Amino acid sequence: MRQFSPFELGKTFMVLPPGETAPETEKQPLWLQSGAFGSGEHETTASCIELMESLPELTGAQVLDLGTGTGILSIAAVYLGAQQIVGVDIEAQAVQAAQTNALNNHCHQRCDMRCGSLEAVPETGFDVVLANIYADILQENVSSLLTRVRSEGILLLSGIPFEDNYDLRQLYTGHGCQLLRNHMLEDFSSILLRAPRQQ
Amino acid sequence: MPTQPAVSILMPVFNAADTLPATLRSLRRQQLRDWQLVAVDDGSSDSSLAILTRATGQDPRIDVLCQPHAGISAALNHGLAQCRSCLIARMDADDLSHPQRLARQWRYMRQHPETTVVGCGVRAFPKQMVKPGMARYLRWQNKLHEHEAIVRNMFVESPLVHPSVMFRKLAVTTLGGYRNRPWCEDYDLWLRLAQNQARFARLPKILYFWRESPQRLTRTAAYCSKDAFRACKAHFLAQSPLATFNTITIWGAGPEGKRWARLLLEQGWQICRWLELDPRKIGQRLYGARVEHVEAYEPDGSAVVVAVAAPGARRQIRTFLHQQGLTEGYQFWCVT
Secondary structure (H helix, E strand, C coil): CCCCCCEEECCCEEEECCCCCCCCCCCEEEECCCCCCCCCCCHHHHHHHHHHHCCHHHCCCEEEEECCCCCHHHHHHHHCCCCEEEEEECCHHHHHHHHHHHHHCCCHHHEEEEECCHHHCCCCCEEEEEEECCHHHHHHCHHHHHHHEEEEEEEEEEEEEHHHHHHHHHHHHHCCCEEEEEEECCCEEEEEEECCCCC | CCCCCCEEEEEEECCCCCCHHHHHHHHHCCCCCCEEEEEEEECCCCCHHHHHHHHHHHCCCEEEEEECCCCHHHHHHHHHHHCCCCEEEECCCCCEECCCHHHHHHHHHHHCCCCCEEEEEEEEECHHHCCHHHHHHHHHHHCCCCHHHHHHCCCCCCCCCHHHCEEEHHHHHHCCCCCCCCCCHHHHHHHHHHHCCCCEEEEEEEEEEEECCCCCHHHHCHHHCHHHHHHHHHHHHCCCHHHHCCEEEEECCCHHHHHHHHHHHHCCCEEEEEEECCCCCCCCEECCEEEEEHHHCCCCCCEEEECCCCHHHHHHHHHHHHHCCCCECCCEEECC
16 A cells, blocks of 8 residues: 655645554644545645635535545545535545545544445535546536535535636536636646525 | 737637637736737637737737738738747637746746747647547657657657747748648748757646647648648658658558658659568569568668658667667658
């Protein structure tokens, strides 16, 4: 298993390999078995964490984490105050890693990790939807994502290559979303949106 | 008296209303802010000109020129004349530039006064539209970083994506700017620049995003066809050191080799033999010359034209011919 040196993530977290003792720091330790799904160094993960830290809506929230991978965003959401997370990933190996990571961070009771696509999540009314995933999936699933988020809930879309940022923003704002933040990173981008008010 | 900006962006526009807003936004996001955009509307029938006019009202760095539809070379020359900077960044009206593109290319050109043209890594989008051939081409050209690699591959394929480059205005205007020929204006420019000892480079980072669309000129125009490219290559090969040879050995007796044989015969060269690995072809006669096994090859004073498309095979052939003491660009050439 590939391991890594501890690193800071956002203002809140210190990411550590499982079993490693947290150094004396004010940062919240987040233990992560990285496996093949990255360990959060990726700029889009860092950008998601930074945007999540700025979201008061996370407190007590029901969160959907689409393309959860290692589960890092789900676990961070719990540490940031979310009530319950549904994480979903099409890769069984990723879901297994996410479950292990949730357990190692003692938040497994609040993280429901599922294997499958968005269809594996029939629930609606999520306060926050996190989707750090391929841009074409974000494009194809605009309606499905919007049916799962509550009226005026939050969508954090990330992993968006530069070239898809503009079209994706147009697509979601065309569906009534309000653009809150547009983070252009080194190679990717992240978009924070407020879902439309439902009648 | 207008000041000279660090970079002039040269952008021809023809019926690009759907994509222009994103293109302009990608320019407004550039880290390097000292630029002039020269947008040449080439007689668009959609709302491109209205979008440009609105943009110039909001941003004094944007200059808009109009002309009745005259084609890309005319639009580029029209715009080039109005570029105030000595450094020109090309841009197309349906593409996007990374926010660091201008800054990085400008810095490179400042630090490398010997360089005439600097490209960058290019990625095609949207992903769903990108065909395998295009993906293969971009992977190939994105790997050509150094001048030598770019020039060595000049007759294989166009080694630079035109709208992704920054070049020195003087080098291009000295050659008379863009020309109307039965082949692409950009490939024609690279080959003329190479003939005139220009130096090329590429920044490896992906800084340009090339929009795939069935309507793109590269897809639709006859002057961008494979035949047009081959005719262009043959035209410039006839002005290269290959012209000092009377006879040519062609490596590769497949369809590509035969197309090249016809072109070279038209240009007045003689084919003295073929080299091939396929045992079924060994011993045949093509265009009056015998097909021999590559292992039988010994330098005989003829030039070698390698018409083998697979990059892996091409690499091996290059190594082999170097081992035989032949120099690429002087005694052998790789073409497709």
